[in-house]
Amino acid sequence: GQAAPTRINYTEPPFEIFRSLEGVDFAARVLQTKGNVVISGRSAGQGTLMGIDNVDFSKVAWFRDDLFPAHPFRYLDLLGEYEQAAIVPSGIAEKFQLKPGDLVSVGLGDGMIEFVIVGILPYWPSQYPDQSPFVIANLDYIYDQVPLIPYEVWLKMKPDAKVAPIVTKLLDNGIELASVKDVRSELIAQSKHPTRGGVFGILSLGFIVSVLVSLSGYLLYWFFNLSGRIVQFGVLRAMGLSRKQLTGMLLLEQLFTGGLSIVLGLLIGRVTSILFLPFLQTSENIDNAVPPFRVVFEEQDMLQLYGVIGFMLLTGAGLLFLHIRRLRVHQAVKMGEER
Known part of the structure; x- marks a missing residue:
């Protein structure tokens, strides 16, 4: 029989397709992958490495201003200033006495990536800091260090736009989707x-x-x-x-x-x-x-x-x-x- 492939190589579709979809205001690439967080040679346990494009993320994500020491866009600005910049949660920063300028590494299956802390904050969209620490970093910098890892595409939709036509359009363009999640339908389900x-x-x-x-x-x-x-x-x-x-x-x-x-x-x-x-x-x-x-x-x-x-x-x-x-x-x- 045929030997099982030892490695899977992913190809990235052109991202402009997502931006031009009907009913979509903004689109952003968001990588969320598990990795081993290492601080000063000591493992801080498994955490989530989140790779983002700071400008796109600022347009798509929802922030609640009263949860942050400074305006969230200030942190996104800092990510854009340094290629290897990273944001970490307050809990892990207090535990390991971290401050801006310190180094933190994340070990993935394809190698270790080193980051420099530029911001410390308590919360971040879609992350649960009490369950596992997170490291927010630049997506392109992560892909410079390791091979392509499948990422999510977050879409900010127009109020009455439907999801089904978008899925059909993407399939017609040869883009296969692993899963689709609509926050609006989840909110309706929760309300009932x-x-x-x-x-x-x-x-x-x-x-x-x-x-x-x-x-x-x-x-x-x-x-x-x-x-x-x-x-x-x-x-x-x-x-x-x-x-x-x-x-x-x-x-x-x-x-x-x-x-x-x-x-x-x-x-x-x-x-x-x-x-x-x-x-x-x-x-x-x-x-x-x-x-x-x-x-x-x-x-x-x-x-x-x-x-x-x-x-x-x-x-x-x-x-x-x-x-x-x-x-x-x-x-x-x-x-x-x-x-």
């Missing part, structure tokens, strides 16, 4: 996950119930409060207090009682959210929470909340105006009558 639906359903139901209870309690309070004080209002009106002054007095009363409770409720709600929402992380994803869980106050949700509060206040004010308009002084003030 039963655990997520259950948690969001409980939160939504809790919000609706609390709003209904608050609204009904608020309206009942004002109705009985106004009904019980008709004699007082009548006396005040008979003493010369105008309807406008009486309305203003009651509105101020409403503002100082209801307004204070609303402000306190919003502050307590925000603090409670920051303290307790992280406990809603599901057990299956808590280990892979990179970047860490973040409590976000969506502007649209806050506007809905303000809308409900505004409706409650306007309803209370409307009830108040209606009650004062119907108030008849000669009926309210009668000798010996109490209500």
Whole structure:
């Protein structure tokens, strides 16, 4: 029989094809391969060597600015300044006392590649620093040192662009794909996950119930409060207090009682959210929470909340105006009558 090949040689298709695909804004070559990370002659264990083209990567990857000591593009600039430049995670830098200018090597199947550290940061797109250390380096420099290794092509798509026509076009051009991963379809699948639906359903139901209870309690309070004080209002009106002054007095009363409770409720709600929402992380994803869980106050949700509060206040004010308009002084003030 035929002897099994001892080596596989890969050929790289022209990259311009990916950039010119319909529905694609930007494309970037991204190499992710496992290797043995060596620092000062000591092995730091297996890590991920990630090779990128810094300009293309800046257009395709998504960065969250608040996760980095400096703007992420500053690190990409440093990669472009030095051919052998590399970025390493904070965890491994602290463990081995690394600083910019130190050397780090990555051993692959075809040899050892040496890099110079130019940046240290906690997170990087698609990497899990707690599971394995990463070394971010220039893709062309890696391919100067070792033979071609299969890489991924990251595409930044237009909002409504479909993936299937792209795959067909690439196959027509003779480019075979090992796998295709669409983040948008993954997000849709995750949004339909039963655990997520259950948690969001409980939160939504809790919000609706609390709003209904608050609204009904608020309206009942004002109705009985106004009904019980008709004699007082009548006396005040008979003493010369105008309807406008009486309305203003009651509105101020409403503002100082209801307004204070609303402000306190919003502050307590925000603090409670920051303290307790992280406990809603599901057990299956808590280990892979990179970047860490973040409590976000969506502007649209806050506007809905303000809308409900505004409706409650306007309803209370409307009830108040209606009650004062119907108030008849000669009926309210009668000798010996109490209500």
